[in-house]
Amino acid sequence: MTKTAERQRTATAVPPVPAPAPAGDRFRRRLIDQVRAYGFLLGGLLCFVLFSWYPAIRAVVIAFQKYTPGSPPQWVGTANFTRVWHDPDFTAAWRNTLYFTLLALLIGFAVPFVLALVLNELRHAKAFFRVVVYLPVMIPPVVSALLWKWFYDPGAGLANEALRFVHLPTSNWSNGTDTALVSLVIVATWANMGGTVLVYLAALQSIPGELYEAAELDGANLLQRIRHVTVPQTRFVIMMLMLLQIIATMQVFTEPFVITGGGPESATVTVLYLIYKYAFLYNDFGGACALSVMLLLLLGAFSAGYLRLTRSEGDTA
């Protein structure tokens, strides 16, 4: 603070008297300014051009090509799309991805919200809860995936041990065709919930206490207060997180790759996993890019919805 004050004082003490520059000089000055500005901008800009914009355009181009690294690409029209479309894994991958997203919304959405609601009421050990709930987020996803793969082990896995402990029938978890996807959703929720809980907590804390007081004076009970005060007050954050979560879970890869390898019987093949398979197992980059374009369009639509939401709410808030 004192430093800036000092600077300002010296600035006013020696008033700069810029001489009116001739037109040619001004143009040169501006040119120099631009060159300097682009000097600062260049490194970052180049990386965006190379690794963001160019690949995005290339995805669309290669989607219509037969592309083998090292040899000139050939245009094949929509052949990549039709080939991918007729792959039996295609339907499975989209169904699994959408189902995964839906389940992740149901579980990975309701659980953190309820948890945040309860945590917000607790007046002790606040820091402890926040640290503990965020701990799994900081564990590398690969480690969480491997850890849960071990828990789901049909032999000495902890998941079945827990079920046996409370005398429930054991499950096949990630090894059963009908339970595999849910098992993966549990892992993803466990690993990512911390961030969601923290954001909800922040939103809950911004609710003015008078609203609850007024509601209570009007005779609203606990559930009514949640319904008519908490939910409307946090609706924007809820919607925002929901969209972000859809976008994130539609790109799920690590859990199916590490835990199930897409199995059993393609029960956990996701779209991104299929893209990976096309590129690195089948060496079919055209097919991989065709799939990428489809995923891109769908997620782009969600992102656009997200942006519109934040914009409109930002204006009214």
Place this chain on the structure above:
Amino acid sequence: MTATRTLISPATLARPRGRAIYWTVFTAVVVLFALAFLFPVYWMVTGAMKSPDEVARTPPTLVPQHWHTGAYTDAWDLMQLPQHLWNTVVQAAGAWALQLVFCTAAAYALSKLRPAFGKVILGGILATLMVPAQALVVPKYLTVADLPLLHTSLLNDPLAIWLPAVANAFNLYLLKRFFDQLPRDVLEAAEIDGAGKLRTLWSVVLPMSRPVLGVVSIFALVAVWQDFLWPLMVFSDTDKQPISVALVQLSQNIQLTVLLAAMVIAGIPMVALFLVFQRHIIAGISAGSTKG
């Protein structure tokens, strides 16, 4: 800290019944959190300390009968963990440094230097936020494998992590938004004092931007350390792989206790970082997200 009014009124909580319910719920949540979040971690750490027979036993033992540390030393030696950890450190540190240099410079230019087409460029950068990164990994991989014009391949080179990491629209936008809020007169004062643009950035802007630089640094480090799909694609050479990729590749044919020990070791750096900076990280997430 003043107690702000939440769902339950302080008056309700003060009553004996309210207090009893509060402490019941409190205990339940503590137990739930311990079981759900701490116990899996405990199970992993102690699982690595059991003998191979004991890990496979049903019903399992809650505490290892004998504490072995052999799995940890085995993991360290057999799985070449020092090598992979070092690879990860190099990749993360480089990505962090390049991001700080190039994102800061670019954000400064976009915020204060008014480059021509600055708005268009910013729009283009923000548009990449809408394009989910993972959906573009394949064309990105093809680009990295054969850079346009230069026709060199960055595969199996840390540059393949470092350079794409710079194209981080989120961090750049975070920096730009922070620079936008810096008072203009301070920067002008520096210029009148004779400081060039670089000097102004270095000795005026950056010292004022410590909080945002901290947040960006943590995001940058965590992102590289946690990433899996991209390094999996880029590093086919086993000796160059970061720890996350190496763990999965080696998990197939290694003894369970050794794998568990390796997992623990792989998790330690990030968890340690979190425990040290937990206050800042948690505050950053809470603050950043509500502002949109």
